[in-house]
Amino acid sequence: MPQSQAIQPESSPYVLGTGQDESVRLGLQHRLWSAAAHALWERAGVKPGQTVLDLGCGPGHASLDLSQIVGPAGRVVAVDESASFLKQLHDQAVARKAHHIERVLGDVQDIGTVLSEEAGQIDLAYARWVFCFLSRPEDVVKGLARLIKPGGKVAVQDYFNYERSLTLAPRCEAFSRVISAVGASWRSRGGDTDVMGKLPGMFLKHGFEVTSIEVVQRLARPDSTMWSWPNSFWQNYVPRLVENGFLTRDDEAAFHAAWIRAANDPGSFVLLPPVFELIATRR
Ligand SMILES: C[S@@+](CC[C@H](N)C(=O)[O-])C[C@H]1O[C@@H](n2cnc3c(N)ncnc32)[C@H](O)[C@@H]1O
Numbered sequence: 001m002p003q004s005q006a007i008q009p010e011s012s013p014y015v016l017g018t019g020q021d022e023s024v025r026l027g028l029q030h031r032l033w034s035a036a037a038h039a040l041w042e043r044a045g046v047k048p049g050q051t052v053l054d055l056g057c058g059p060g061h062a063s064l065d066l067s068q069i070v071g072p073a074g075r076v077v078a079v080d081e082s083a084s085f086l087k088q089l090h091d092q093a094v095a096r097k098a099h100h101i102e103r104v105l106g107d108v109q110d111i112g113t114v115l116s117e118e119a120g121q122i123d124l125a126y127a128r129w130v131f132c133f134l135s136r137p138e139d140v141v142k143g144l145a146r147l148i149k150p151g152g153k154v155a156v157q158d159y160f161n162y163e164r165s166l167t168l169a170p171r172c173e174a175f176s177r178v179i180s181a182v183g184a185s186w187r188s189r190g191g192d193t194d195v196m197g198k199l200p201g202m203f204l205k206h207g208f209e210v211t212s213i214e215v216v217q218r219l220a221r222p223d224s225t226m227w228s229w230p231n232s233f234w235q236n237y238v239p240r241l242v243e244n245g246f247l248t249r250d251d252e253a254a255f256h257a258a259w260i261r262a263a264n265d266p267g268s269f270v271l272l273p274p275v276f277e278l279i280a281t282r283r
Helices: 020-044 061-070 083-095 108-114 137-147 173-188 199-205 225-243 249-263
Strands: 051-055 075-080 101-105 122-128 148-159 167-169 208-216 269-271 275-282
Touching (some): 020 061, 020 083, 020 275, 051 061, 051 108, 061 083, 061 101, 061 122, 075 083, 075 108, 083 101, 108 137, 137 148, 137 199, 148 208, 173 225, 173 249, 199 275
Parallel strands (some): 051 075, 075 101
Antiparallel strands (some): 148 275, 167 269
């Protein structure tokens, strides 16, 4: 990548960071999970001409896909707290002439006021892997109650039971230690690896019906495409866990040894964190 396009690090509260490494990881992650996202959007009934909100859009991989579905007669409003991610989305949108993507820099927990002029205008709000990083998830739901049209939808993909589910087979203590550290680090910033367990109740409380709750459970074997999902996460995040005191250097070394062993063992697999899918409908 030429220097002029390099992504500048910024100070961001997002626990995984907003640098080049996380941006690349989010791109890979989107590719691996895009079929599930498209299936969810289809179940939520997204159509040309609609106005769609992408909450915590990151570099905007989902926003760009959604912009193709709603078409130029529709709009995508992409919100993130990272100016760096929004700049990447801007560059991609310009390259694709997707002029109907609007970028909004802000905290999704204040979405009801940040987008107050959109009250009752939104057909669909989408949030993937965002609620698990928030300390005030209910404020998002309250805000969405103001923004979504009656009959409009919210589609969420997020975690529940993350720390108990994500397992290396055969079981391995060094791996489990890293998973506990991931959970502890997210909680230290107000996040919640169990958030999807609480969201249905929040939507019901704030004027929505819970239309569906489903789960996608996948596993990765060392020679599978999906192996690159956990692999890219460890590459980016395990060093941060050490830097921030959630793991020791010895924990890191033991984890890497276990991961390399597993990668070379055709009998091993990773039970990936289940991704829960919620569709809520505004009453
Ligand atoms: C795991 S990434 C997911 C990005 C995107 N939704 C996707 O699925 O590719 C989480 C995103 O949420 C954003 N985020 C986290 N907390 C936020 C907040 N309070 N307000 C706005 N964005 C937030 C981060 O900046 C990051 O882009």
